[in-house]
C-alpha cells in the first residue's frame with residue numbers, strides 16, 4: 001500500500017467543473033438528459049450556498065432521522081478479536097435503518113426546490129427504495145421505484161415497506177434482474193419523463209453532479225465520526241473501514257478524513273464466491289475502467305466491453321460498477337480496497353449478533369469481515385471505526401436460508 | 411472534413427426529390443449470417459443510409475424491441491470484431507451506401523477510441539452515433555472520429571433548446587439526427603406538426619441535412635415526417651419484424667429477411683411520396 005503521508009497533494013478536492021475525479025466521473029448521458037443534468041448541477045450549487053437549505057436539512061436530520069448517530073465502542077467484539085479497539089458508526093439506527101436516508105433527504109429538498117413533482121429511484125437491497133419512499137411520503141411526492149426481479153424476491157420485506165409508504169415498485173426482469181438493470185430502467189423512465197421527474201440516485205455514482213452531491217449528503221457520517229472520536233478518545237482513529245456497493249456509505253465516512261494522512265482507509269468490496277471465480281462484485285479489485293450509467297469508473301466487463309453481472313449474497317453490493325471517486329482514490333493509493341466473500345460476510349454477520357446484540361445488514365457485514373481480519377493484527381491502543389451502514393432485519397430470510405443449508409453454494 | 415458517403419447520399423436523395431430512408435438493424439441479430447443477409451438486402455429494398463447497431467449489454471436509451479434485438483445478438487456470441495467483419499463483407503459488394511455504427515461508448519472505450527475510429531474507417535464505416543457521449547465530452551470521441559474522416563452524428567432532442575443547439579451542432583457532421591420524442595426508442599406517439607417546427611429551428615442553425623427518428627413506424631408517418639425532414643429513421647419496426655419472423659426456438663426462418671425488406675419497401679415509398 002502507498003504510504004498516504006507521501007502523497008503530495010490533497011485528494012479531497014474533486015471533482016473538477018466537468019465532473020472528473022482524475023480521469024473518472026464525467027457526464028456520459030444522452031442528449032435528452034444533458035440539459036437536465038446541467039440544470040441539476042446549477043440547482044445543487046445554489047442549494048449548497050443557501051443557509052436555509054442547510055438549516056432545513058439539519059432540522060430533519062435531528063428530528064426525523066434521529067441524528068447524530070452514535071459512535072459506539074464495541075467492547076465485546078474488541079475483546080473477542082483481541083486487538084485494536086473497534087468503534088461502530090451506527091448508521092443502522094437512522095430512521096429507515098440505513099445511511100440511505102441521509103442522501104434521500106438532501107435530494108428530496110433539492111427536487112422540491114427545482115419544482116419537480118414526481119420521484120423515481122432504483123434500488124438493490126431495497127434500503128434506498130425504502131428511504132426514497134419514506135421521504136416521498138414525508139414531502140407528498142408520488143414515488144416509483146425500479147428494483148431487479150431477483151432483488152424483489154430476496155428483499156421481500158423491503159418491497160412491502162415501500163408499498164406501505166405509498167411507493168410503487170416496478171420489478172425489472174431485464175438482465176439478471178439486479179441493481180444494474182434497475183438503474184437502466186430508471187434511466188429509461190427519466191428520459192421519458194424529463195419535464196416533471198426527479199431521479200434520486202441511491203449511491204455516489206451516475207453522471208456529475210450525482211457522485212459529488214451524494215458524497216456531500218453522506219459526508220455527515222464522517223463529520224460526526226470525527227467530532228465523536230475526538231470527544232471519546234481525544235484523537236483521530238487509526239483506521240476507517242466501510243463496505244462498497246456503489247460507494248456512498250464509504251465515501252460519506254471517508255471523505256472528511258482524506259486529508260488526514262495518518263488515518264488508514266479501507267474499503268471492502270463483495271467477493272461473492274471468491275475473486276478467483278466470476279461470481280463477485282469487486283470492480284475495483286477485478287474490473288477495469290469503462291463507461292456506464294453516466295460515469296467513467298472501474299467496471300466488471302469482458303474484453304469486448306460488455307458489462308458482466310456480478311454476484312453477492314448482499315443485494316446492496318450486487319453492482320458491477322463503483323462510484324468514480326473511489327476509482328480515483330484507488331489509483332491514487334489513498335484508499336486501500338479489499339474484498340470479503342459471502343462466507344466471510346455471513347460469519348461476520350453472526351459474530352456481531354452474538355457479541356454485540358446487533359443484527360447488521362449483510363452489506364455492512366462485509367466491512368466487519370475485514371475488521372475481523374485486521375483487528376487481531378493491530379495493537380490494543382489502536383482504533384478502528386467501521387461504518388455499520390444498515391441493520392439486518394431485511395436479511396434474516398436470506399441468512400436463514402444459507403444457514404439452514406449448512407453450507408454456502410460454492 | 412472530407413466528403414463521406416453520407417454527404418453524397420443525402421445530396422443524391424435531395425436531387426431525386428425524396429426523403430432519405432435511414433434504416434437501423436442490430437448487428438448479429440438474430441444470428442451473424444442472417445444479419446449479414448439482411449444488411450446486404452437493405453439498399454435494394456430502399457434503405458438509403460444504414461445504421462448498424464453495435465450490441466451493448468446495457469442499452470439505456472433503447473425500448474424493448476431494440477433491447478431484445480441486442481440480447482439476441484449477444485446471446486449468439488456477437489462481438490465488435492464481428493460487426494467490423496460485417497461491414498467489410500458488405501463493402502465488397504456495395505461501395506456507395508453509407509454505413510453508420512450506432513451504440514454506446516463502453517465497447518468503444520475499451521478498444522481505445524482512436525484505434526476504434528481508425529479501424530472503423532478502414533472497414534468502410536462512414537459515420538458514428540454514440541448515444542452516451544454528449545458534446546461536453548467531444549474531445550473523447552467526436553474529435554478523433556472527425557480527424558479519422560468519420561462523421562460524428564449528434565442527436566438533438568426536444569430538450570435541446572435554442573441556447574444549447576449551437577453546442578450540439580458544433581462538431582456534428584454528416585447529418586443531424588432529431589429525436590422526435592423525449593424517451594427511448596420504439597415508443598411514444600409521433601406529432602408531425604411539432605416535429606416540423608423543431609426541424610425548421612435546427613435548419614435555422616445549420617446547413618446539414620436533418621433526419622428524424624424514434625417512433626416512426628408506418629409509411630404514412632414516414633411520409634408526414636419526410637415532408638419537412640431530409641431523412642426518416644426507422645429501427646424498432648424493423649427489429650420487431652425480425653423477432654416476429656423467428657421460429658419457436660428463436661431461430662431465423664426463410665421469412666426473416668423478407669419480413670424486413672417488405673416493411674422497408676413500404677417505408678421507402680412513403681419517403682418518396684413525402685417530397686412528391
Ligand SMILES: Cc1ncc(COP(=O)(O)O)c(C=O)c1O
Nearest residue numbers: 127245246247248249316363390
Ligand atoms: C445497508 C447498506 N449498506 C451499504 C449499501 C451499499 O451502498 P453504498 O456503497 O452506496 O453505501 C447498501 C445498498 O443498498 C445498503 O443497504
